Amino acid sequence: xxxxxxxxxxxxxxxxxxxxxxxxxxxxxxxxxxxxxxxxxxxxxxxxxxxxxxxxxxxxxxxxxxxxxxxxxxxxxxxxxxxxxxxxxxxxxxxxxxxxxxxxxxxxxxxxxxxxxxxxxxxxxxxxxxxxxxxxxxxxxxxxxxxxxxxxxxxxxxxxxxxxxxxxxxxxxxxxxxxxxxxxxxxxxxxxxxxxxxxxxxxxxxxxxxxxxxxxxxxxxxxxxxxxxxxxxxxxxxxxxxxxxxxxxxxxxxxxxxxxxxxxxxxxxxxxxxxxxxxxxxxxxxxxxxxxxxxxxxxxxxxxxxxxxxxxxxxxxxxxxxxxxxxxxxxxxxxxxxxxxxxxxxxxxxxxxxxxx
Numbered sequence: 001x002x003x004x005x006x007x008x009x010x011x012x013x014x015x016x017x018x019x020x021x022x023x024x025x026x027x028x029x030x031x032x033x034x035x036x037x038x039x040x041x042x043x044x045x046x047x048x049x050x051x052x053x054x055x056x057x058x059x060x061x062x063x064x065x066x067x068x069x070x071x072x073x074x075x076x077x078x079x080x081x082x083x084x085x086x087x088x089x090x091x092x093x094x095x096x097x098x099x100x101x102x103x104x105x106x107x108x109x110x111x112x113x114x115x116x117x118x119x120x121x122x123x124x125x126x127x128x129x130x131x132x133x134x135x136x137x138x139x140x141x142x143x144x145x146x147x148x149x150x151x152x153x154x155x156x157x158x159x160x161x162x163x164x165x166x167x168x169x170x171x172x173x174x175x176x177x178x179x180x181x182x183x184x185x186x187x188x189x190x191x192x193x194x195x196x197x198x199x200x201x202x203x204x205x206x207x208x209x210x211x212x213x214x215x216x217x218x219x220x221x222x223x224x225x226x227x228x229x230x231x232x233x234x235x236x237x238x239x240x241x242x243x244x245x246x247x248x249x250x251x252x253x254x255x256x257x258x259x260x261x262x263x264x265x266x267x268x269x270x271x272x273x274x275x276x277x278x279x280x281x282x283x284x285x286x287x288x289x290x291x292x293x294x295x296x297x298x299x300x301x302x303x304x305x306x307x308x309x310x311x312x313x314x315x316x317x318x319x320x321x322x323x324x325x326x327x328x329x330x331x332x333x334x335x336x337x338x339x340x341x342x343x344x345x346x347x348x349x350x351x352x353x354x355x356x357x
Contacts, residue, residue: 037287038329039072040339040349042315052322054315055079056338056349058329063281065202076202079324080209083314085307085331086220087213094141098164099225100157102217105146111231116154118235125155125239130246134158155238156230162245169252209321212314214307223302284329292330301336308341315347 038058055075065073090101108114118124122131135150138158142148150158221227283291311325332339339349 037289037351038284038332039075039352040332041352043348043350051319052080054323054325055352056325056332056342057327058332059199059326060280060284061085061198061200061328063199063284065199067281067285068199073202076324076326077206078322080321081212081314081318081323082203082206082208082210083212083214083311083323083325084203085214085327087211087215088217089213090145090217094145096138096141096161096165097145098161098168099217099221100161101141101145103221105148107218108146111227113154113157113231114152116156116231116233116235117152118154121151121155121235123151125235126243130243133246134242154231155235155242156233159238159241159245160225160230162242162249166245166248166252169249203326210318212310214310214327215303219303219306223299223306289333293333296330296334300330301334304331304336304338304341307331307338308345311338311342312345312347 040056042054042056057072057076059068068076088099088102091098094101122134126134131150138150138153138161142150142153146153215223218227221230280292280295282288307327314325315323327338331337334340342349
């Protein structure tokens with residue numbers, strides 16, 4: 001049987017995916033002349049004699065791109081420059097390390113990671129099979145990134161990387177589910193090739209003259225995961241997480257794509273009523289900022305502050321180009337949201353109802 005964790009993850013993911021069906025009525029009643037509550041334009045940038053347009057777009061990263069109005073998608077493809085939330089500058093060089101690929105060896109030492117390696121790790125703590133799996137998976141990237149071997153890196157880093165790869169693999173599978181493709185001719189998961197369900201996936205396939213990332217792996221680790229806490233995590237806790245992450249990955253791969261899809265389709269039928277309730281996508285489509293603000297915390301505001309000078313530089317340094325700044329909608333909201341922070345810096349963004357190029 002697939003683990004409860006995987007099933008729950010599928011249910012949550014499919015809940016967002018099923019918002020396509022659940023929000024059909026919302027789409028019909030929505031004012032078609034409006035481009036939504038989370039699309040803004042920098043005042044003054046509408047006048048081409050001043051500068052090309054600068055747009056700020058709040059999104060829900062996991063929402064199917066089919067829910068975004070065509071006028072907005074036109075904008076997404078026509079902007080010359082894209083500034084987006086997340087980017088890992090070293091991901092292609094060190095894919096097994098994910099966010100940690102952007103962390104330097106000096107930073108690891110500064111945070112105390114290298115002094116947190118337990119004696120006889122991993123031989124004393126893991127079975128030979130699990131130890132061999134980790135060495136095969138990580139040794140090359142660890143050597144190239146930091147000049148280290150598995151036994152020189154604490155289990156807290158390893159479990160974080162394994163957890164990230166589990167989530168990546170889930171997304172890869174979900175992006176190949178037939179019900180996400182909007183293609184009535186696709187009836188088998190194996191037939192799906194390059195369909196793009198989410199907004200973020202859609203954006204990845206577009207071409208821009210320049211692309212900027214508002215944060216790298218190190219910023220994410222510092223703000224979202226509290227890097228110092230991860231460095232001081234107890235060895236016993238980290239080792240248990242490593243073992244659980246390995247078990248989940250093994251089970252995920254061993255079931256195969258079609259089997260996993262079959263399982264979570266069954267879960268969908270059993271939980272149909274729950275899946276058609278209020279969702280993040282519904283809150284977004286109806287402009288329900290109160291609902292969206294429930295996910296906002298001090299971490300959100302901290303990331304906003306870190307992004308602010310980068311957004312200022314992007315706008316000022318690219319005065320001859322049209323710019324699209326795309327972040328999660330929740331980052332725009334509240335007193336410490338990007339709209340207010342940018343306004344305080346002299347960048348006043350107003351809601352956009354039509355697109356002109």
